[in-house]
Amino acid sequence: MTRMEKGNLFAHIPPNFTNEILETLLATKYLKLERIISAGHATARGEWYNQNFDEWVILLKGSACLFFDGETEPIELQPGDYLHIPAHAKHRVEWTDSEQKTVWLALHFTQD
Amino acid sequence: MTRMEKGNLFAHIPPNFTNEILETLLATKYLKLERIISAGHATARGEWYNQNFDEWVILLKGSACLFFDGETEPIELQPGDYLHIPAHAKHRVEWTDSEQKTVWLALHFTQD
Numbered sequence A, B: 001m002t003r004m005e006k007g008n009l010f011a012h013i014p015p016n017f018t019n020e021i022l023e024t025l026l027a028t029k030y031l032k033l034e035r036i037i038s039a040g041h042a043t044a045r046g047e048w049y050n051q052n053f054d055e056w057v058i059l060l061k062g063s064a065c066l067f068f069d070g071e072t073e074p075i076e077l078q079p080g081d082y083l084h085i086p087a088h089a090k091h092r093v094e095w096t097d098s099e100q101k102t103v104w105l106a107l108h109f110t111q112d
Helices: none
Strands: A006-008 A021-027 A031-038 A054-061 A064-068 A075-077 A081-085 A091-096 A102-109 B006-008 B021-027 B031-038 B054-061 B064-068 B075-077 B081-085 B091-096 B102-109
Touching: A031 B102, A075 A081, A102 B031, B075 B081
Parallel strands: none
Antiparallel strands: A006 B081, A021 A031, A031 A102, A054 A081, A054 A102, A064 A075, A064 A091, A081 B006, B021 B031, B031 B102, B054 B081, B054 B102, B064 B075, B064 B091
């Protein structure tokens, strides 16, 4: 049997970076699991995510705020908060923590 | 569009419970995402997990120790540590934290 290797979700975070960091932790035909690291990033003004896959996302460090098209209130996320974002649920990241890095775990999947 | 509902992985943890708590957060034909809460639980002596699905698991609170059949060293897990456990990789939970609850996020999936 191959030796089990552990990783740590909070390790190897660069002190400075320009773009959000996306790293694939796991990928199969049906899913992709990603670590995302934000540092004050937000979706550009007027832009929306409109994804053709479902996403289950959990914020594990830092904080952030999402806004969904058609909603009146934004959704603020603190460590441990998770959300299922159905495919084509248009949304934006309004802000991410400016004081510390924000670490997300995002699971992309298809329903069938 | 339906209203987005957030949950929190560290919320609603009962102060006392006998068996490990397993809650399905998400399930499709190809995956199951579970929250597991342990409180000093371990795999019974002489018993092994031998799962017919792959598992990607991350420990997010507390601590634990896994042992894989055929390995010489156990693998201790601290918050943020994750591991991919292939199907049929026989393993045991040697111990989980006795001082605090241990919270895991476990993704069960099939490769095809």
